[in-house]
Amino acid sequence: MNDREIKAFLTAAEKGSFLKAAEELHVTAVSVMNLVNSLENTVGVKLFQRTPRGAKLNAAGVSFRDDMKSVASMIDSAVKTARKISESENRTISIGTSLLRPCKILVDMLSEAESFRERINIVPFDDSPPVLENILSSVDCFVSPCDSEEWRRKYSILVIGNIPCRIAVPREHRLAGKKLLLWDDLNNEKIMLVKRGVSPVLDMIRDEIITSRPEITVIDIPSLYDTSIFNRCAEECCLMETLDIWSDIHPSIITLPMQWKYDMPFGIIYPKNPSQALKTFIAKIAGILKKHVS
Numbered sequence: 001m002n003d004r005e006i007k008a009f010l011t012a013a014e015k016g017s018f019l020k021a022a023e024e025l026h027v028t029a030v031s032v033m034n035l036v037n038s039l040e041n042t043v044g045v046k047l048f049q050r051t052p053r054g055a056k057l058n059a060a061g062v063s064f065r066d067d068m069k070s071v072a073s074m075i076d077s078a079v080k081t082a083r084k085i086s087e088s089e090n091r092t093i094s095i096g097t098s099l100l101r102p103c104k105i106l107v108d109m110l111s112e113a114e115s116f117r118e119r120i121n122i123v124p125f126d127d128s129p130p131v132l133e134n135i136l137s138s139v140d141c142f143v144s145p146c147d148s149e150e151w152r153r154k155y156s157i158l159v160i161g162n163i164p165c166r167i168a169v170p171r172e173h174r175l176a177g178k179k180l181l182l183w184d185d186l187n188n189e190k191i192m193l194v195k196r197g198v199s200p201v202l203d204m205i206r207d208e209i210i211t212s213r214p215e216i217t218v219i220d221i222p223s224l225y226d227t228s229i230f231n232r233c234a235e236e237c238c239l240m241e242t243l244d245i246w247s248d249i250h251p252s253i254i255t256l257p258m259q260w261k262y263d264m265p266f267g268i269i270y271p272k273n274p275s276q277a278l279k280t281f282i283a284k285i286a287g288i289l290k291k292h293v294s
Helices: 003-015 019-026 029-043 060-089 104-109 130-135 149-154 200-212 227-236 276-291
Strands: 050-052 054-057 093-097 118-126 141-145 158-169 190-194 215-222 241-242 251-256 263-270
Touching: 003 029, 003 060, 019 029, 019 054, 019 130, 019 241, 029 141, 050 149, 054 060, 060 215, 093 104, 093 276, 104 118, 104 276, 118 215, 141 276, 158 200, 158 276, 200 215, 200 263, 227 241, 227 251
Parallel strands: 093 118, 093 141, 190 215, 190 241
Antiparallel strands: 050 054, 141 263, 158 241, 158 251, 158 263
């Protein structure tokens, strides 16, 4: 068993429902059920009585819940003690970096920090959704577009700035030779946008298309970009919203400015309950940003 399974079990036990537990943990109900099933397989007994109205602990489940609460409290205490000792001995900050979420902008900012004593460890990661879902279990922070409503609920975010939304165009597309795209250029074209409800900025673009640009067809894509989205753009010879930081991702795609006023917030993603070392690190970055503004 692992901590995710135990957390899913305890939350489902408290809420009396896999669906309500999923809402609390910001995951799908299927994920919660899979975690609980895996835990039950490890324990070797059923812990819940499943009913159409929810999930109720059986006698074995009640006993297991009470014991796990004690264990979870001991683990939490042990973790806090270990972190406190580690922070006094080792002030290393691990920064994640990937193809679509490079850390260069943050590394460049660190050169401006005064009396910066933390050691930096750059950790590469993959942009696939399963990896991104748990990336902060492997690194202290990473830099990314940060307009995701889910991320705002799950993580702390220090916004570094805003970057213009652009249009990705396959090189063989009729618009590839343009220096600047206008709305009329997109008539009768297909454009890939993240599905509704993920990004307020992209929802505004979608709303403008639906209300004022019926000649443009919107294609829904998953909630987070990975390299497969750029491959699809090239293969299907359609357009997609993109950013300048991704201009070199795919050799068959070029990035063009668009005559609109949509910007994407970009910043540092880190845990809701950061270590003291990470708090200090974030505060120094915030100080650098304040100097730039003033």
